[in-house]
Amino acid sequence: MPLHDTIARVTDRIVARSQARRASYLDRMARAADEGPRRAHLTCGNQAHAYAAMGGDQDRLATGQQPNIGIVTAYNDMLSAHQPFERFPRLIKDAARAAGATAQVAGGVPAMCDGVTQGQVGMELSLFSRDVIALASGVALSHNTFDAAVYLGVCDKIVPGLIIAAATFGYIPAVFLPAGPMTSGLPNDEKSAVRQKFAAGEVGRDELMAAEMASYHGPGTCTFYGTANTNQMLMEFMGLHLPGASFVNPNTPLRDALTRAGATRATQITNLGNDYRPASQVLDEKAFVNGIVGLMATGGSTNLLIHLPAMARAAGVELELEDFAEISTATPLMAKVYPNGLADVNHFHAAGGLTYMIGELLDAGLLHDDTLTVMGDGLRDYVREPKLKHEEVVWEEADRGTRNDKILRPVSDPFQKTGGLADLNGNLGRAAMKVSAVKEELHVIEAPCRIFEDQKSVKDAFKRGEFTEDTVVVVRFQGPSANGMPELHSLTPTLAVLLDRGLKVALVTDGRMSGASGKVPSAIHLSPEAHFGGPIAKLRDGDVIRVDATAGTIDVKGVDLDTREAVQRDLTDNSHGIGRELFEVFRQNVGLASNGAAVVV
Template identity: 55%
Template structure:
């Protein structure tokens, strides 16, 4: 193992010892309770009432695993539409394994692509915690021996995993659906968005381009948060190996889905080995997730999601861990927005399996981890295929067939992972540099201050964003308005940069996992609404952002800052979006570095 990977893993374990010990004690107590056998007759009768006779008989006998199916299916989200028929397919596969199953809960799933720039985006991050709670409601019936989790996209899959970890005594297998076929290349789509922002193409032309990019069922093909989710489920051993990027509605996808059912039955207490997900997700699995995120150039949203997932498992993962690993983990993949390739081309070039093999051989991943496959992480370095209609796995070529997409660890795209921690008198924040030209990694410029994404768009349209500038968009943190993504700012900033201005963004909000090109300093904590320094700076203050040196400061001394009044801007909640119902989450939510969650005690 690389010594820094070992050191960061050991530090995470040491820092989390008290929390993790408490978690494992609760897990053991939960595992000690019998499930169906302890229910009263009336309770059990309610659970059996709608079951077929053969399933009733098996469940009454109690010697076979009974599996919960938790799904985020809806046909509004292209990525989740293929999940419609999964529950019945999984039940058939489980029956062949001698197990039974029930659809225990559906969880909400909203689309960030639909809500970008709209008030509904203010519920996006909070939906993650709601999904975890919805999964818990389904599992609370206490009759299950394991669970299959069906989900793909941005907040959905982290929410499902957080919910699963609160039932950590149960084995868990995550079941993806796969990406849509490639459509309009992502770089062409982004270029048309920038031209539309400049007024050079019509809305009809923009819509035609968007429809050509998002054109069928399956996950979007750029390497944003949804597809980063899938890669992380692989490296944490929660998928059947090779499941992430196989297309929906194909025989191979069906075989992988069936195998997920067999795996969860095998990993139950009645199966070949008992693998509670709360024991499976340990410090090594979490560090593997961070390493894979960095090496693949994945979404900055996971600097929120992975700490929240870690806390659900009893660990205290922080941004310093990400930064320390980023300095030694090379960037091995170029997938849009960090390159021209989409996830289908990434998969064809070797995909997660090829990436993991390189990282394992370089000593950057822990191999000795528990996985749903029944083997260590090395099992995830082979690709699935159908051999005489049966699922099998085969070795990948030793050499990358597309060095512009995947590189060996000895010849990386960059020596570092490109995720940096910036600190200074403004607070702590993260930036992703892997998609940014190094010429733009630092800036000293005056602040242009806005309290909403819409205000920036209006200033851009009016031609008011002139000269070098640091765009400050504040009161976008979790306490202020739920921390919406500010993705619609990216075409504007890219246009300014291409026109010769030096520009950067600093915000206590988020950017889309598909953002790139411009230096964006994100997730600033303490946020403005919590009294952070961002609420004290004024138009024209000189700001210094340096991703190379990790510097984030305003050129004012402590006395000058203390003398400034706190700006406490607040906008009335827009009606028609249900925002008022989430006031409790806004009050209870923790800091961005701790995952921006309302579910955990500090």
């Protein structure tokens, strides 16, 4: 099947836009690769320090003739998604030894849980943790003793931060090893219903706590299709996972076998052998286009609209919001996974999952098949699914039919003809809106606005009964420079209650929503942000705002914003408490949300 015209056109535009940056990046990577194995440039004293604790592996490391794999791990046991990584280094080391190689834990990186910090002050560090992870990975790999790296990370900012590091050290191969989702607990729609009842004052905290604990109940990623699971999809579509690895549950024989197979594969694709696959060659323009197609086809997290541009820039690739929006027009929505549907990722995987989707999209000409992956040459390898035979992984051709068309549909009969992302432009600036879970009658909202400058004020107004008519809720000074761009997901139950009461309500903000944002129409990542004097800072209560996802516009009606002064807010309180004082340099140097809100690239 020839490549779809839209995918080809967007890819060509990205290649042209990125030409200078990409050429400079590839030149740096080529020069680094030409220097040969990293350990060859260390003195005997350097090497002795690196190998001192490696026991029986010391002699093998000292010869420098076999690959040495660096493990960068985001393990902690406060994140359910990362707790399984506690066992991975031993599995990886054993697999490396069996392949005649060695592996060392190069370093750990922080990993915070947005579920814990949601609506809390700590969330103001969340987006910047991505840059800290990239920096910490840089420290880990700076010892210059590794021929490839395996990256252990799953959740929201962790994978993007690790990708930035993998691109920066792009002269060595990178294999990402996932931990998998927790088994299904309380259905996500039931959990959401209890949250809305609590927001409305209909149930108490005991019932809310019971529902939350029944939903988040074991090791693995949360089972809704938020940012963490979108990351896992992305790694598979971009060829950095082994095929079919994303959604295998933790602590199962197949999961362990995939971990060992990933480590073995890392030993096979270094510059020491004949199948060299550096990360710089995997992370090219086509791979990022494939990732965007996957994002649209699955109805993935809006957070990736920030993360993907930052990840791409680290590899010399320049992405713009227009690329996402145009790819969305050509990509059908093939999956219904909560919050876009009732199923969770385990149900999605059982229905055929990513293996089925990749095959369908390839057959429709919506993916580049000629990308380099850690597995082989082209995404056709990812139409096979892993099976466990004699404790080893083998890949077999997958059933090409969906096993549940209420969860997963073919390209020829999708849930929606487009991916459900709107690029909004108007006199308020530029924003993004995910509409895949928003009712069609709410794709256009025109109503007077109420201005707020934090989430608590919105909730307090709701409790006072102040929302009695159609309203556009504006929450400003939530951008990366103002306070680190925290997610505003804790507003979702409140605004959902208003929708259920029959009001037309939309959110407009220069902040982020959660990767699990759903039925509330939300114009997010509005740029320029209020702290930079953007138009959102000139709005007043009662101004009529039109959010039109159909036309792709976001405007204030009947107001000449040029005649108004931008409101300024004292942000002193954002600069201290819960570690915020340590991140002042990030707030002062962060880029625009439209460019990925990046600090380190």
